[in-house]
Amino acid sequence: xxxxxxxxxxxxxxxxxxxxxxxxxxxxxxxxxxxxxxxxxxxxxxxxxxxxxxxxxxxxxxxxxxxxxxxxxxxxxxxxxxxxxxxxxxxxxxxxxxxxxxxxxxxxxxxxxxxxxxxxxxxxxxxxxxxxxxxxxxxxxxxxxxxxxxxxxxxxxxxxxxxxxxxxxxxxxxxxxxxxxxxxxxxxxxxxxxxxxxxxxxx
Amino acid sequence: xxxxxxxxxxxxxxxxxxxxxxxxxxxxxxxxxxxxxxxxxxxxxxxxxxxxxxxxxxxxxxxxxxxxxxxxxxxxxxxxxxxxxxxxxxxxxxxxxxxxxxxxxxxxxxxxxxxxxxxxxxxxxxxxxxxxxxxxxxxxxxxxxxxxxxxxxxxxxxxxxxxxxxxxxxxxxxxxxxxxxxxxxxxxxxxxxxxxxxxxxxxxxxxxxxxxxxxxxxxxxxxxxxxxxxxxxxxxxxxxxxxxxxxxxxxxxxxxxxxxxxxxxxxxxxxxxxxxxxxxxxxxxxxxxxxxxxxxxxxxxxxxxxxxxxxxxxxxxxxxxxxxxxxxxxxxxxxxxxxxxxxxxxxxxxxxxxxxxxxxxxxxxxxxxxxxxxxxxxxxxxxxxxxxxxxxxxxxxxxxxxxxxxxxxxxxxxxxxxxxxxxxxxxxxxxxxxxxxxxxxxxxxxxxxxxxxxxxxxxxxxxxxxxxxxxxxxxxxxxxxxxxxxxxxxxxxxxxxxxxxxxxxxxxxxxxxxxxxxxxxxxxxxxxxxxxxxxxxxxxxxxxxxxxxxxxxxxxxxxxxxxxxxxxxxxxxxxxxxxxxxxxxxxxxxxxxxxxxxxxxxxxxxxxxxxxxxxxxxxxxxxxxxxxxxxxxxxxxxxxxxxxxx
Numbered sequence: 001x002x003x004x005x006x007x008x009x010x011x012x013x014x015x016x017x018x019x020x021x022x023x024x025x026x027x028x029x030x031x032x033x034x035x036x037x038x039x040x041x042x043x044x045x046x047x048x049x050x051x052x053x054x055x056x057x058x059x060x061x062x063x064x065x066x067x068x069x070x071x072x073x074x075x076x077x078x079x080x081x082x083x084x085x086x087x088x089x090x091x092x093x094x095x096x097x098x099x100x101x102x103x104x105x106x107x108x109x110x111x112x113x114x115x116x117x118x119x120x121x122x123x124x125x126x127x128x129x130x131x132x133x134x135x136x137x138x139x140x141x142x143x144x145x146x147x148x149x150x151x152x153x154x155x156x157x158x159x160x161x162x163x164x165x166x167x168x169x170x171x172x173x174x175x176x177x178x179x180x181x182x183x184x185x186x187x188x189x190x191x192x193x194x195x196x197x198x199x200x201x202x203x
Numbered sequence: 204x205x206x207x208x209x210x211x212x213x214x215x216x217x218x219x220x221x222x223x224x225x226x227x228x229x230x231x232x233x234x235x236x237x238x239x240x241x242x243x244x245x246x247x248x249x250x251x252x253x254x255x256x257x258x259x260x261x262x263x264x265x266x267x268x269x270x271x272x273x274x275x276x277x278x279x280x281x282x283x284x285x286x287x288x289x290x291x292x293x294x295x296x297x298x299x300x301x302x303x304x305x306x307x308x309x310x311x312x313x314x315x316x317x318x319x320x321x322x323x324x325x326x327x328x329x330x331x332x333x334x335x336x337x338x339x340x341x342x343x344x345x346x347x348x349x350x351x352x353x354x355x356x357x358x359x360x361x362x363x364x365x366x367x368x369x370x371x372x373x374x375x376x377x378x379x380x381x382x383x384x385x386x387x388x389x390x391x392x393x394x395x396x397x398x399x400x401x402x403x404x405x406x407x408x409x410x411x412x413x414x415x416x417x418x419x420x421x422x423x424x425x426x427x428x429x430x431x432x433x434x435x436x437x438x439x440x441x442x443x444x445x446x447x448x449x450x451x452x453x454x455x456x457x458x459x460x461x462x463x464x465x466x467x468x469x470x471x472x473x474x475x476x477x478x479x480x481x482x483x484x485x486x487x488x489x490x491x492x493x494x495x496x497x498x499x500x501x502x503x504x505x506x507x508x509x510x511x512x513x514x515x516x517x518x519x520x521x522x523x524x525x526x527x528x529x530x531x532x533x534x535x536x537x538x539x540x541x542x543x544x545x546x547x548x549x550x551x552x553x554x555x556x557x558x559x560x561x562x563x564x565x566x567x568x569x570x571x572x573x574x575x576x577x578x579x580x581x582x583x584x585x586x587x588x589x590x591x592x593x594x595x596x597x598x599x600x601x602x603x604x605x606x607x608x609x610x611x612x613x614x615x616x617x618x619x620x621x622x623x624x625x626x627x628x629x630x631x632x633x634x635x636x637x638x639x640x641x642x643x644x645x646x647x648x649x650x651x652x653x654x655x656x657x658x659x660x661x662x663x664x665x666x667x668x669x670x671x672x673x674x675x676x677x678x679x680x681x682x683x684x685x686x687x688x689x690x691x692x693x694x695x696x697x698x699x700x701x702x703x704x705x706x707x708x709x710x711x712x713x714x715x716x717x718x719x720x721x722x723x724x725x726x727x728x729x730x731x732x733x734x735x736x737x738x739x740x741x742x743x744x745x746x747x748x749x750x751x752x753x754x755x756x757x758x759x760x761x762x763x764x765x766x767x768x769x770x771x772x773x774x775x776x777x778x779x780x781x782x783x784x785x786x787x788x789x790x791x792x793x794x795x796x797x798x799x800x801x802x803x804x805x806x807x808x809x810x811x812x813x814x815x816x817x818x819x820x821x822x823x824x825x826x827x828x829x830x831x832x833x834x835x836x837x838x839x840x841x842x843x844x845x846x847x848x849x
Binding site: 017018019027030031034039040041042043044052053054066067068069070071072073074085086088089091092095096097106108109110111112113114115116118119120121125129132133143147151152153 | 214215216218347348349376377379380381382383458461462464465469547548549552565566567570573574576577578580581582583584585586587588589630778800803804807809811812813823825826
């Protein structure tokens, strides 16, 4: 049975901090959706722009057409954030009353916060912003789970597992397994599968 | 299986650059060369991965000019070849390109340039479309992912047909974006190289490959361009979609086609606005324009960055006023769209909305208000050197040496991750004062050093990375030595072309295709030039700044300091900590230290954070790369390091 998209086009933004595995998460998710028969357009920037800065991948999923690699403002349907302040950064630009946000709660302080020039919002402020700016939201400590699994880098896959758990998109465990069989070396699949399952269980 | 080798008719998700690589494979490319540069690097990287299987020769050359020369040799011998670079690489290659375009080529040869409107990963947003016009060669620009593959394949056919080089231009949002691509057939056989040159001067296939006799060859070149324009009249890559009688015609190319499409549907203007998508943007095909300019008298041109299409279309429209009538043009020249930075669907929709007097549905007022409340809570996140980055230590050393020297020495920067020291001064400890093209730091330093006679008596430093050294620094260094320029030249040697993804360079003993090759040693080159050379580990703060200070104090000659430490993100280092770092809370004096938080305000490592509650420094173990450098900076010795095991 083929699951389906909630709308004709679905706009997804995956965001985080350079080095958190944003690009890999977007590739894995896109691969699953292409296998499911959708036309996917991914827009992302990498290179020097990822050195510790904010990063974003725009995924546009359509049953029919190629879309612009950049999502217009206020038009995100789903935001997946590997870092909570990055969720807010994307929300204020691409959010709308119907948006769903799945965010990692693990904080990565920007340099300006470490130096004391800026303040990082409190967890309550973040939660309240999510409440006001989203239709649905989930804040989970994916990094803690990844650290337990032995490598914080797995946070991105924990998040993809959690995304499958939200049932916002037509993706499941089998699709993930198929995708990593194609794209990952055999020695890495086991731990990624475990990370996916752990994420899915978090919801 | 590598997805670049997917069988014909399969649908795969390809990045624009992968689609270009696949297109070249389908065209039967034999030789592919380039110099790394974002957003172009993945084309050559992907071809290198399948080189053995597809019988290709793939090379990261020392710079773009050499890369184009290596690719051209293959064309002269009848093979198909491709040369890939980022926008400013075309400037480097342009002298040879001028002559290549005049001599003509044999096997299909395509120069791929991946450009960076908005300078997302560049220190310029220069564009090379003007080179096509200036050097009189055809220019192709794919407008989606399928076309990135198909147009690349066709570019080889075009080149072979007109016997001249063809430019294929992509942009970041195409090269680094991904989409579905249906694969075509891969050829079964590769060509055999054969170079014939004993025919007459004007024989394109048998004569010597030269640009002389100049006027006759120039005439021939212009005929080739006209032939290309004729092909562009009918080629399906240029096409119109929209109503038969649109109120407004958008003429666009490349990623701007996707933005325009989106803008039209965002505003619901599908029945009022048509889009002429041009994938062949130089020379413009006149009959195609006669046909479509007639559709309406309002024309909007959407392109990045400069008004290249706009200029060319306006000139062409002037020549066909009788047939097409007078037009109103909207574009960059009348400020309908900005002529700096990249475009996006929002910018195009806003401009289109103004012209068509349509408003785009906006967010509810209450939601907008909430956004305004949340926005100020978000701290900016600037780029910075990675945890464990050797550059942070190198700049720390440079800063220390400059302070000890006390004469406000001038530091000339160059292109690499270390350019961030010039872009965000605080992360390079406010040391770097100039930043231009690859190798320019050393040339500038060579010039600053000669200004002493005019009253500028300061120590002059230049720095560059290892790959940049081979690319463009050597001539400037020889210039400095020969002209007795008193400079301290610092090589930030992190063992690869790190910023763009660890492509090999001549300093390494491995080639692009993974073969063992002789490494060309930077130190030996500098010694051969006659410079005084020292090598140091930038993580050794004390040792390094001592050498630097003594070099600056020594007058009248060229001194070279090579700072060797592998990039923290390199495959051999990534994820492996040398040290486990810890802040001894009982030793950390926090705000009372008197050092003004040297560790967290000045040193700026993302892994060395501040415990807001305890008001003391804190290592974030998840992020820390274990380089151990911060151990040496704390005056209290509160930061400890222990050798990591396993």
